[in-house]
Amino acid sequence: MPVSEVERLERLHNLAVLDSDAEDFFDVLVKAAAEVAGMPISLISLIDRDRQWFKANTGLPGVTETPREYAFCDHVVRSGIMLEVEDATRDPRFADNPLVTNAPNIRAYTGVPLTLADGTHLGSLCVIDRQPRILRPDQLRALHHLAAAASMALEQRADLIRQREVALAETRRARRLERELDEKQQFLQRTGRVAGVGGWEFDLKTGALQWSEQTCRIHDMPVGSQPSLEQALAFYLPETQAELADAMERARNHDIPWDLTVPMITATGRHIWMRAVGAVEREDGVPVRLAGAVQDVTERKTALLSLELSERRYRKLFQYSLGLICTHDLDGEVLSVNPAAAASLGYEIGEMVGQNLKHFMQPTRHVAMDSYLQRIKAELSGMGILELVAKDGSLRYWRYQNILDEEGGEPYILGHAQDVTEQRRYEHTLIEWSTRDPLTHAMNRRYLSRLEQRSVENGPWACIVADLDHFKAINDTQGHAKGDEVLVAVAQQLRDCAGAEDVVVRMGGDEFLVVIDRATSLDDVLECLGDALETSEWSLSLGSAVWLPGDTVDQVIARADDQLYEHRAVARHAVR
Numbered sequence: 001m002p003v004s005e006v007e008r009l010e011r012l013h014n015l016a017v018l019d020s021d022a023e024d025f026f027d028v029l030v031k032a033a034a035e036v037a038g039m040p041i042s043l044i045s046l047i048d049r050d051r052q053w054f055k056a057n058t059g060l061p062g063v064t065e066t067p068r069e070y071a072f073c074d075h076v077v078r079s080g081i082m083l084e085v086e087d088a089t090r091d092p093r094f095a096d097n098p099l100v101t102n103a104p105n106i107r108a109y110t111g112v113p114l115t116l117a118d119g120t121h122l123g124s125l126c127v128i129d130r131q132p133r134i135l136r137p138d139q140l141r142a143l144h145h146l147a148a149a150a151s152m153a154l155e156q157r158a159d160l161i162r163q164r165e166v167a168l169a170e171t172r173r174a175r176r177l178e179r180e181l182d183e184k185q186q187f188l189q190r191t192g193r194v195a196g197v198g199g200w201e202f203d204l205k206t207g208a209l210q211w212s213e214q215t216c217r218i219h220d221m222p223v224g225s226q227p228s229l230e231q232a233l234a235f236y237l238p239e240t241q242a243e244l245a246d247a248m249e250r251a252r253n254h255d256i257p258w259d260l261t262v263p264m265i266t267a268t269g270r271h272i273w274m275r276a277v278g279a280v281e282r283e284d285g286v287p288v289r290l291a292g293a294v295q296d297v298t299e300r301k302t303a304l305l306s307l308e309l310s311e312r313r314y315r316k317l318f319q320y321s322l323g324l325i326c327t328h329d330l331d332g333e334v335l336s337v338n339p340a341a342a343a344s345l346g347y348e349i350g351e352m353v354g355q356n357l358k359h360f361m362q363p364t365r366h367v368a369m370d371s372y373l374q375r376i377k378a379e380l381s382g383m384g385i386l387e388l389v390a391k392d393g394s395l396r397y398w399r400y401q402n403i404l405d406e407e408g409g410e411p412y413i414l415g416h417a418q419d420v421t422e423q424r425r426y427e428h429t430l431i432e433w434s435t436r437d438p439l440t441h442a443m444n445r446r447y448l449s450r451l452e453q454r455s456v457e458n459g460p461w462a463c464i465v466a467d468l469d470h471f472k473a474i475n476d477t478q479g480h481a482k483g484d485e486v487l488v489a490v491a492q493q494l495r496d497c498a499g500a501e502d503v504v505v506r507m508g509g510d511e512f513l514v515v516i517d518r519a520t521s522l523d524d525v526l527e528c529l530g531d532a533l534e535t536s537e538w539s540l541s542l543g544s545a546v547w548l549p550g551d552t553v554d555q556v557i558a559r560a561d562d563q564l565y566e567h568r569a570v571a572r573h574a575v576r
Contacts, residue, residue, distance in 0.1 A: 015154055015158040029056060070098055080115070106130070112125050112144050196296060207229065209227060218272075273301035277294075324340050324398060334352050377404065386417065467511055497532060543560040
């Protein structure tokens with residue numbers, strides 16, 4: 001095949017044609033193919049991962065797909081050339097096919113590949129008869145032209161779908177921009193209704209400054225006050241005024257927004273902490289206004305300062321504790337961490353404070369982190385194992401016991417933990433030793449208990465039992481060291497032929513079991529083993545079986561054993 005099966009399926013799925021509704025063009029095309037060939041059945045068949053699906057169908061009413069394993073068209077896709085079968089009952093590839101032995105009783109078949117411009121084969125345009133026959137050269141040429149038309153139509157159809165999606169996205173974007181413009185026009189009115197947040201705008205052309213009602217209240221100014229920019233900056237300390245002026249200049253010239261928390265004195269002399277946020281707005285690339293929001297964050301800032309003071313008081317206890325201690329807020333942001341905890345992860349304390357705990361976790365653990373935060377809010381305490389990523393990329397495990405502290409300001413979580421990484425590694429090693437054969441590194445019989453727990457939703461699995469023939473003779477004539485060497489090589493041979501998700505188990509002595517995760521891969525593994533054994537210095541007796549609903553693991557293995565003994569008996573009888 002010109003491309004891998006994974007790439008072929010990706011190209012097929014990107015066409016967005018599978019399971020789509022019938023379309024007149026393709027329906028007319030298969031009818032034309034049936035007329036040209038003089039056959040009652042014509043299909044546009046697309047080969048998916050494990051099925052063939054019909055985009056167009058004449059002659060097989062009510063049929064939309066069949067399993068891929070029965071599909072004549074799969075041979076066309078794999079070869080990339082036309083396939084013509086005069087009489088399927090006389091063709092060893094198809095004589096036992098259910099589509100031949102049963103309805104629709106296929107006899108004659110001709111399929112031409114549907115090939116995209118890049119050479120990818122997606123399926124075929126095929127014609128079928130219930131009587132043996134072959135087509136004339138002129139009929140075959142016509143089918144090739146019709147298949148080329150179908151291939152081009154599939155690509156053009158996908159292009160049209162993408163163009164419609166782009167147009168729809170542009171329409172949505174235009175509507176969103178209209179809504180945003182309307183929201184900006186109502187900005188000052190909306191921000192006044194948001195508790196504790198005030199808005200402002202500064203017109204760069206006119207120099208006019210507008211405050212929302214809430215902005216006036218934060219500054220202890222009468223509602224409706226519209227000070228100049230100089231008057232507004234005068235509420236801040238001189239060094240803060242310079243910092244804000246620089247931030248505005250950077251926003252105007254370089255599009256850099258600002259987010260500052262600074263001290264301020266209101267019109268009535270109150271000392272507060274103000275969070276000031278702002279950015280530039282442009283029209284046709286030209287800056288026209290500065291806009292932003294302000295918020296009184298005195299309580300939050302005071303709480304943070306109190307935490308910092310408390311941290312200074314207890315730093316020595318914190319610093320010299322062998323336990324891992326940290327505090328974080330209800331969103332997971334680290335407020336403080338002791339040297340032992342930072343050292344456990346290989347970070348400096350300053351690198352951790354202010355970061356969210358998710359920063360030190362694998363993305364797959366973020367959902368569990370959210371669940372932990374919700375649980376500790378509800379239950380006020382929590383304990384368990386936390387998996388973190390150290391600075392060097394290694395995984396560390398902390399056994400934690402945390403509590404929620406709601407006293408004295410904003411609540412936060414006080415955590416105490418122990419680094420149990422080495423303990424977990426030791427436990428993992430013990431488990432590994434208990435479930436692996438030390439000689440061949442295959443799994444041992446304990447693995448079968450996991451197989452019993454395998455979910456039915458994972459689909460059918462299969463197994464191959466393998467016995468090393470004449471192993472006793474190898475030990476007797478060449479020694480046990482040679483026997484061990486052969487056992488190791490056999491286990492590796494089985495692993496080489498098995499898939500990535502398959503498992504090799506040493507059942508004992510010279511007996512092995514290959515657990516095949518997907519039953520559909522059984523034939524591929526058997527074929528690989530057959531090829532490998534042709535050049536091996538040893539031989540294996542093999543038996544295989546597929547799990548059926550309701551089977552126990554022992555029943556599946558027993559069926560494979562029975563097959564092995566049957567094959568071995570036939571082989572030995574033939575030798576005699």
